Amino acid sequence: MMGIRRLLLSLGLVIFAAAFIGVVSASGPVTTGDAGRTVTVTDDFGESVTIRGVPQRIVSLAPSNTEILYAIGLENRIVGVTDYCDYPAAAADKPKVGGYSSISIEKVLAADPDLVFAAPGNTEDVINRLRTLGLTVVSLNPETIDDVLKDIELVGRATGQEQQAAACVEELQERI
Incomplete structure (x- = not known):
């Protein structure tokens, strides 16, 4: 018994x-099953960037990058944005890491990101410094609508959100 x-x-x-x-x-x-995932992307400045695993802590250093992250469903993974990232409205509540051209490297490091999306306005010195400190940085610099669509797909590949990125691109192409 x-x-x-x-x-x-x-x-x-x-x-x-x-x-x-x-x-x-x-x-x-x-995080299941994707820990061994490795993907290499080429950013808009020709840098080859290798991303291991599925990024869970993302910092966005430009309002346009933040909009892409939200558009493909990554809002819960964003741990830092610039002072100017205010769209969608929920982005305004994210922790701030400085202005667009005055990024605080200390605040970025404190956010402990496993992926940073940068832009030219962040300055080459800041981007290089973040890389030197061991952070994975992907720089986006779309100049045309087609470039924006390609960057949405690039962000999708970098973050493991390929399907969401493809759906977003398809919806935008229909609207265009």
């Missing part, structure tokens, strides 16, 4: 643990 009771208690604990883990993983960032 005591053995059956222990078995049932053990089984109940296993079921509870499985259900609890399922709830926790469903509410948090997606």
